[in-house]
Amino acid sequence: MTQPRKAVALISGGLDSMLAARVIQNQGIHVEGLNFYTGFCVEGHTHAIRAKDQRAQKRNNALWAAKQLGIKLHIIDVVEPYKDVLLNPKHGYGANMNPCLDCKGLMVGQAMAWMQENEFDFIITGEVIGQRPMSQGREKMPVVSRESGAGELLLRPLCAQLLPPTLPEKNGWVDRDKLLAFNGRSRKPQIALAAEFGFDDYAQPAGGCCFLTDERYSAKLKDLWQGRGKRDYELDDIMLLKVGRHIRPRPHFKLIIGREEGENNFLEGYRRQFTHLRPISHEGPLVLVDGETTPEELHLAAQVTARFSQGRDASEVTIAIHERQGNSYQLSVTPLEANSIPADWYI
Amino acid sequence: MTTHEKLDVRGQLCPIPVIRTQNKVKTLASGDTLEIICTDPGALNDIPAWCEVHGHRLIDAKQAHNEIVITIEVVR
Ligand code: SF4
Numbered sequence: 139m140t141q142p143r144k145a146v147a148l149i150s151g152g153l154d155s156m157l158a159a160r161v162i163q164n165q166g167i168h169v170e171g172l173n174f175y176t177g178f179c180v181e182g183h184t185h186a187i188r189a190k191d192q193r194a195q196k197r198n199n200a201l202w203a204a205k206q207l208g209i210k211l212h213i214i215d216v217v218e219p220y221k222d223v224l225l226n227p228k229h230g231y232g233a234n235m236n237p238c239l240d241c242k243g244l245m246v247g248q249a250m251a252w253m254q255e256n257e258f259d260f261i262i263t264g265e266v267i268g269q270r271p272m273s274q275g276r277e278k279m280p281v282v283s284r285e286s287g288a289g290e291l292l293l294r295p296l297c298a299q300l301l302p303p304t305l306p307e308k309n310g311w312v313d314r315d316k317l318l319a320f321n322g323r324s325r326k327p328q329i330a331l332a333a334e335f336g337f338d339d340y341a342q343p344a345g346g347c348c349f350l351t352d353e354r355y356s357a358k359l360k361d362l363w364q365g366r367g368k369r370d371y372e373l374d375d376i377m378l379l380k381v382g383r384h385i386r387p388r389p390h391f392k393l394i395i396g397r398e399e400g401e402n403n404f405l406e407g408y409r410r411q412f413t414h415l416r417p418i419s420h421e422g423p424l425v426l427v428d429g430e431t432t433p434e435e436l437h438l439a440a441q442v443t444a445r446f447s448q449g450r451d452a453s454e455v456t457i458a459i460h461e462r463q464g465n466s467y468q469l470s471v472t473p474l475e476a477n478s479i480p481a482d483w484y485i
Numbered sequence: 486m487t488t489h490e491k492l493d494v495r496g497q498l499c500p501i502p503v504i505r506t507q508n509k510v511k512t513l514a515s516g517d518t519l520e521i522i523c524t525d526p527g528a529l530n531d532i533p534a535w536c537e538v539h540g541h542r543l544i545d546a547k548q549a550h551n552e553i554v555i556t557i558e559v560v561r
């Protein structure tokens with residue numbers, strides 16, 4: 139008996155990639171999934187940091203999808219190669235800081251390398267022509283195939299009938315007649331197919347698969363670069379952008395203020411890397427200082443910290459300050475008045 | 486002879502604990518056990534789900550205070 143052909147599927151955790159994988163499984167092809175971690179991914183439990191959200195269901199959508207499909211899922215860390223995609227996207231950004239077309243090129247390129255290393259035959263994605271204007275326009279499809287190096291080995295089962303035949307179709311590994319011709323922004327065909335396949339519990343991310351499609355998050359990222367005077371980041375930087383209230387009192391430093399217990403606990407993990415403040419006379423947040431400050435500016439940071447503590451209406455709040463260099467001391471300050479924090483300090 | 490290894494991913498948010506587990510398991514043989522210590526409660530769902538899709542065996546998963554300890558057995 140001949141071995142079945144093998145396809146590697148890009149699994150985002152959304153419905154489309156699940157459907158594409160099942161369409162191909164139904165043709166007797168062995169499918170395994172790849173999911174890429176860029177550092178910006180929105181997980182079902184990204185908000186697990188916040189204590190109040192910890193009761194909400196926390197699951198990784200890609201793993202959940204793989205479980206339903208009965209396929210192996212390999213999660214690939216692309217944090218390093220993704221930096222170049224985000225910092226210098228050849229095809230620019232979408233509505234926010236999302237470089238979707240370059241991102242797709244990177245992911246399919248990585249899938250290509252994985253496919254060769256693991257002796258798989260072709261790659262599938264859940265892309266649908268016209269679903270997302272920036273990265274899934276008809277004219278964009280060949281760009282990803284070409285720039286990723288996958289060429290004719292990249293098959294999009296959900297819209298394959300609207301595209302030129304790929305190698306798996308030409309070679310008879312898959313039957314083109316059983317592939318689909320989905321097109322446009324309507325979700326109805328996907329929802330009908332999901333019902334046919336018996337998928338009744340799937341993620342429907344509103345914006346996209348990552349924080350870069352989020353306007354607020356994108357603003358924080360641009361602010362980070364502006365504040366540092368250079369476009370660059372480490373994983374810790376982008377994790378911290380997901381947490382807390384970010385306030386920039388001066389161009390060269392900002393404060394990251396825990397909004398509740400879960401965030402304070404998360405910020406605790408970064409204590410050693412940052413000068414940090416914490417009220418001790420009253421309950422209140424842990425505050426990290428990102429940037430260099432003068433003693434006067436640290437005094438201002440203490441007043442902001444006091445403002446967000448239970449002592450906001452007290453005449454004086456004592457704040458413990460731990461400088462990154464190791465000095466620790468206390469300051470008693472008057473909390474800033476609410477109207478003394480200009481709106482444009484909030485990032 | 487099988488080995489028992491530990492992986493400390495405290496402070497890391499999912500999916501990093503899963504990625505580190507996956508990479509560690511690649512270096513282990515069938516029958517070896519791995520104890521993962523982490524703090525993200527998401528791991529309580531994700532690591533068992535990862536084991537299930539790869540056919541590894543979940544031996545134990547427990548949460549005490551803010552720490553989670555998950556033990557798995559590698560099955561090939
Ligand atoms: S939304 Fe984010 S992860 Fe998805 S394709 Fe665009 S840049 Fe990539």
